[in-house]
Every structure is written in C-alpha cells, then in structure tokens.
Amino acid sequence: MKKPTSPRSGLTAKQFELIAKALADPRRMQLLEVIAGEEECPCQRLRQEFPVSKATISHHIKELVRAGLVEAHRDGQFLHCEIRREVLEAYAGELLRRAGGTSKATVA
Amino acid sequence: MKKPTSPRSGLTAKQFELIAKALADPRRMQLLEVIAGEEECPCQRLRQEFPVSKATISHHIKELVRAGLVEAHRDGQFLHCEIRREVLEAYAGELLRRAGGTSKATVA
DNA sequence: CCAGGAGTTCAACGGTTGTCTAACTGTCGT
DNA sequence: ACGACAGTTAGACAACCGTTGAACTCCTGG
Numbered sequence: 001m002k003k004p005t006s007p008r009s010g011l012t013a014k015q016f017e018l019i020a021k022a023l024a025d026p027r028r029m030q031l032l033e034v035i036a037g038e039e040e041c042p043c044q045r046l047r048q049e050f051p052v053s054k055a056t057i058s059h060h061i062k063e064l065v066r067a068g069l070v071e072a073h074r075d076g077q078f079l080h081c082e083i084r085r086e087v088l089e090a091y092a093g094e095l096l097r098r099a100g101g102t103s104k105a106t107v108a
Numbered sequence: 109m110k111k112p113t114s115p116r117s118g119l120t121a122k123q124f125e126l127i128a129k130a131l132a133d134p135r136r137m138q139l140l141e142v143i144a145g146e147e148e149c150p151c152q153r154l155r156q157e158f159p160v161s162k163a164t165i166s167h168h169i170k171e172l173v174r175a176g177l178v179e180a181h182r183d184g185q186f187l188h189c190e191i192r193r194e195v196l197e198a199y200a201g202e203l204l205r206r207a208g209g210t211s212k213a214t215v216a
Numbered sequence: 217c218c219a220g221g222a223g224t225t226c227a228a229c230g231g232t233t234g235t236c237t238a239a240c241t242g243t244c245g246t
Numbered sequence: 247a248c249g250a251c252a253g254t255t256a257g258a259c260a261a262c263c264g265t266t267g268a269a270c271t272c273c274t275g276g
Contacts, residue, residue, distance in 0.1 A: 025264075187252075
C-alpha cells in the first residue's frame with residue numbers, strides 16, 4: 001500500500017508533505033508571495049528584493065518547483081517563475097479536510 | 109515596525125510562521141489528524157497510535173499548542189487535546205490570501 | 217571569439233529539530 | 247504511604263536544512 005490517505009484533492013501524500021515543508025521556511029514563503037504577486041516573475045527580481053545570494057534563491061526555487069507550487073520556464077538566460085494557485089488551493093483544501101473534522105471546509 | 113504583514117485573519121506573522129513549521133513535520137501532522145478525529149483526545153491514545161516515545165509526543169504537543177493549533181486541558185493525570193479548527197482555517201485563509209493573488213479564496 | 221551576466225552545482229559550515237533515554241514531578245488506587 | 251502510571255524536562259545525538267562562496271555552464275552582445 002503506497003497511499004494510506006486518499007488524495008481526494010489530487011495531491012499525493014508525498015506532495016502534501018513536500019508542500020508543507022516548502023511553506024515552512026519564512027524566506028521561501030516570502031519568495032512565493034513575490035512570485036504570486038506578479039505573473040511570470042523573473043528570477044532576478046527576487047534577488048533584488050531579498051538580501052540572499054543567488055545560490056540560495058536557486059535552491060529555494062528548486063524546492064518550490066519540487067513541491068509543485070511554482071512552475072519555471074526558461075527564457076534565454078532568464079528564468080521566469082509562475083505560481084500554481086490550483087496546487088496551493090488543493091493543499092489548503094486537503095489541510096482542512098484532514099484536520100477539519102466536522103467542518104465541511106470546502107475551499108475555492 | 110513589528111507587523112509588516114497585516115494579520116487580517118487574526119493571525120500574527122509570528123503565529124503564521126509557527127503554524128507553518130508545526131505543520132511541516134509529517135509525524136506532527138499525523139498527531140494533529142488523530143487529535144482532530146476525536147473530541148478531547150487523550151494523550152495516551154496518541155502513544156498507542158504511533159511508535160514514538162512519550163517524550164516525543166509531549167514535545168510535539170507542546171509545539172502544536174505553541175502554534176495555537178491545539179488546546180490542552182489537564183484532567184487529573186491525563187492530558188486532553190482539542191483541535192482549534194478556527195486557527196487552522198485562519199491559517200489556510202491567510203495562506204491563500206498571501207499567495208492567492210487573483211483568486212478571492214475565502215475559506216470557511 | 218570573448219567578456220560578462222544569469223542561473224546551477226558543489227562542498228562546507230552552523231543552526232535547527234526530531235528523537236531517544238533517563239531522571240523527575242504529579243496523580244490515582246489500594 | 248507506597249507503587250504504578252501519565253506526562254514533563256534535561257541532555258545528547260543524528261539528521262536535516264538554510265546559507266554561502268567558488269567554480270561551472272549557458273546565453274547574449276559586441
């Protein structure tokens with residue numbers, strides 16, 4: 001058995017965990033907020049916004065992508081990040097579904 | 109400035125962060141699920157459910173309480189845990205509010 | 217072709233954290 | 247009062263993670 005919890009939200013148990021971990025770091029959350037703020041947010045923008053090295057930015061973006069929270073396309077030498085709201089909403093929904101109990105908790 | 113992000117959901121920025129971290133650990137999430145499953149869940153129950161030492165359980169519960177996700181009352185030698193759905197829902201709401209962007213994302 | 221900039225990868229360091237055992241506190245039944 | 251049981255605290259250890267600088271690749275403009 002690989003799926004103890006039924007992914008009614010379209011989220012794998014593993015993915016759910018990855019998202020939770022991705023959201024746990026404050027800096028990464030900030031990055032996500034900025035990415036969500038603009039469509040097709042260039043990676044460069046993030047560096048200007050926060051006092052972190054580009055290696056760190058790269059690392060965080062990789063994690064966000066791994067969690068499925070953002071999608072990254074490469075445009076020449078630039079990398080554009082786009083948030084995947086569906087996934088975030090699915091996470092929020094699954095969260096309430098797991099611990100919501102009596103509350104029907106339907107999101108979005 | 110102590111509040112860069114306005115807590116429209118009633119969640120402090122700090123609390124938001126605490127909740128995110130509390131939710132990040134898979135085991136803690138499982139504990140929360142069990143707690144949410146029953147009202148007034150006795151601490152003992154959790155030990156039977158998972159193969160972890162009582163010290164670990166105690167630690168996790170402390171974290172959950174610190175995040176405001178559960179409330180614990182002591183009844184004699186027993187400790188009863190109760191989930192605070194309002195807080196969980198507030199977290200889910202704030203999450204979508206921060207990264208939801210275009211989506212209105214109203215929860216509960 | 218070459219110089220420079222954008223992003224990735226690597227090895228390393230420091231801090232955080234989940235887990236344990238062991239000792240402790242507090243409560244109940246007898 | 248004693249012993250058994252529920253939970254807490256302290257200390258220690260291992261694993262993980264965020265962060266960095268440096269070396270690397272790839273793309274672009276001249």
